[in-house]
Amino acid sequence: MSVIYQRVALIGLGLIAGSMAHAMREAGLAGEIVGHARSAETRETARQIGLCDRVTDSAAAAVADADLVVLAVPVGAMGAVAAEIGPHLKPGATVTDVGSVKQAVIDAVAPHLPAGVHFIPGHPLAGTEHSGPRAGFATLFRNRWWLLTPLPDSDAAAIGRLGDLVRAMGAKTDSMDAGHHDLVLAVTSHAPHLIAYTMVGVADHLRRVSGEEVIQYSAAGFRDFTRIAASDPTMWRDVFLHNKEATLDILGRFTEELFVLQRAIRMGDGQQLFDYFTRTRAIRRGIIEAGQDTEAPDFGRVGLPPAPKA
Amino acid sequence: MSVIYQRVALIGLGLIAGSMAHAMREAGLAGEIVGHARSAETRETARQIGLCDRVTDSAAAAVADADLVVLAVPVGAMGAVAAEIGPHLKPGATVTDVGSVKQAVIDAVAPHLPAGVHFIPGHPLAGTEHSGPRAGFATLFRNRWWLLTPLPDSDAAAIGRLGDLVRAMGAKTDSMDAGHHDLVLAVTSHAPHLIAYTMVGVADHLRRVSGEEVIQYSAAGFRDFTRIAASDPTMWRDVFLHNKEATLDILGRFTEELFVLQRAIRMGDGQQLFDYFTRTRAIRRGIIEAGQDTEAPDFGRVGLPPAPKA
Incomplete structure (x- = not known):
């Protein structure tokens, strides 16, 4: 070129x-x-x-x-x-x-x-x-x-x-448009990062109580969260401070939604949980079809080839 | 053998x-x-x-x-x-x-x-x-x-x-012990799955408003969430219904913690965010040292070799 x-x-x-x-x-x-x-x-x-x-x-x-x-x-x-x-x-x-x-x-x-x-x-x-x-x-x-x-x-x-x-x-x-970008990214990146940081923080508190087991037995869900939550602290501090309104808007919606699911668990409403999880599965298909990820199953990356070197 | x-x-x-x-x-x-x-x-x-x-x-x-x-x-x-x-x-x-x-x-x-x-x-x-x-x-x-x-x-x-x-x-x-197992897994797997399902549900709502863009531009954080949220709905419904107490306990701690970080964003408390994100980074190192994941950077799995075939 x-x-x-x-x-x-x-x-x-x-x-x-x-x-x-x-x-x-x-x-x-x-x-x-x-x-x-x-x-x-x-x-x-x-x-x-x-x-x-x-x-x-x-x-x-x-x-x-x-x-x-x-x-x-x-x-x-x-x-x-x-x-x-x-x-x-x-x-x-x-x-x-x-x-x-x-x-x-x-x-x-x-x-x-x-x-x-x-x-x-x-x-x-x-x-x-x-x-x-x-x-x-x-x-x-x-x-x-x-x-x-x-x-x-x-x-x-x-x-x-x-x-x-x-x-x-x-x-x-x-x-x-810049404003539209900031809303879309609040959904697809900024809120998910804050949530991952939070969940890892909760686990960290529990680890102090229960020893090393949280790390030892980290399963797929949590392992992905820790990877996200290992991102650069300065960069992410600035993202949240400078996309404050959109991030807080999305987090507000997230908390509402989480409370609905928590209540379904508390009430034992299996049908509501099943329907919700079936809907979210469909959005995943869309991402694969859009070429943003592969269908290759992710079963933990232990044993992958080493990182590409600069 | x-x-x-x-x-x-x-x-x-x-x-x-x-x-x-x-x-x-x-x-x-x-x-x-x-x-x-x-x-x-x-x-x-x-x-x-x-x-x-x-x-x-x-x-x-x-x-x-x-x-x-x-x-x-x-x-x-x-x-x-x-x-x-x-x-x-x-x-x-x-x-x-x-x-x-x-x-x-x-x-x-x-x-x-x-x-x-x-x-x-x-x-x-x-x-x-x-x-x-x-x-x-x-x-x-x-x-x-x-x-x-x-x-x-x-x-x-x-x-x-x-x-x-x-x-x-x-x-x-x-x-x-079975009870201990259920608490550890609530932290490392069950709560993270419910959170991922929730965040993908929020995005799905927004997608209905804003068209396909959430899928199109799904960045790293969200892409991982959609993968987790694509797991089997029946299996996960049952997990939440049958590990109800531990999951609700962890979700309660999670929401408290999330509110603390949301407040820090609203108040513009950059130091608190930075300190929190620095702590969570350390737990990631523990997981890598425990051999539960690799240090290979994950930059989206597009272009990976196809899934292993049965």
Whole structure:
């Protein structure tokens, strides 16, 4: 493939930015990849493993003359980074981000960007429970959605070019309104993560009482919850604080629904439980048909081949 | 390996019994495997695929002269099956079950078994989201726990022999009190399943409003929930009805805890969220160290090799 952006600056060098670096390099999509991370330790690691062509000590230096700037920091840090880099952006450059919340990022970032710079917010629906500069790998985005939430006045050519990059890294793209994105993600990602964190927290309390058995005998349901609940604490703290309304709305619906099922258990209403569980089974079929998961039975991942290495 | 039981009767021919049939056959652990299922369709399928050496039309016929009888039906059906087979059991035979709840099964089954028959309840912590006679495969139990909850007067030699079978199928065994089992499983499996069912139900409601997008953009968290919520509705209805107290206890703790986190989101208390998420990350490490999952990053299972075939 051919170069899509001559110079790409990655601000933040965690799982997503690292995976972008690997994917862009593998497909030859960027002339030069420049990186910056706030933590000196992360910068040092990135230099050691050669994650980027250059790692700079300041965000301002990283974005100098960059054609594409990717903000890949926790959602709560986006505003401060935008304020820092704003004066140093090249006219005509595109700025995107990879945050899991979109409206709050737009509110925080847009005011700091000069006219003539194209801001096109984005969100790759991809990730693992690992984080940091060593966690990335080139195939992370393959066959995953990368949602773009352009602003009403976003430049069509700039959107098209960013879409080309994302698709060249293996992702599928779609565009939607930022507010709608935040509601959909509250249902499909943010509320489930909070619920998983909560359930693992309950188990942790019980473990203190009953010894190690919760871990020892962790069955399928709980094991999946612990994996979700092992995700990066800073990233998720920021997601919840910055998608507060939609998340609280969904959690409210969740609690209502849970109380209905709890009551059915208490009352011994087997028919209600059976009907409910039959309905939820159907939504799973839809996900498999939509190509978002496979039908391969998941019987615990013990003995799987080792993680893909960066 | 050598034959451990001359004749094994499997009552119920779903995922667990089917996997046992495959595993016992592969390792030569049973002289003859006889099966029975209540549904004529299931019996017909089992005969077609040669799941057992013989499939009988009645449970009584299946257990005749069997050295080991495995009750692999939903927890709510155990009592009726025990009543039916009780008079036909061979003196000295061992009866076990594979139900996810143990005290309720003991209460339902034990009264129907004649003196001289050894009842040793069990629970393999293994499964997939698939069910039925075609769902089983020989490696399902490999490296998984198979908990036994013997009664105070259970015969030590009979317990040892059942343990030999289970270990020969690849599982690890441990013994515990039935009540304790039911509490541990309420935390690690039953409550997580109900929560997953609930969250998928909430999404289903929203989908009716917002079209197909919930399915289309299902991200990692939700995708795992839908898999859990695709499990067999009858089995899970019975689990909740028969482990009512422990499940409701855990769900009560869960809701309390969820409200604390919801409040932290509403109040914008980032420190509390961060601290909580950091604690839950540690429990994940414990599970990996206990060998119950791998560190391989899970980035969605699209593109995995196909399911193991029976």
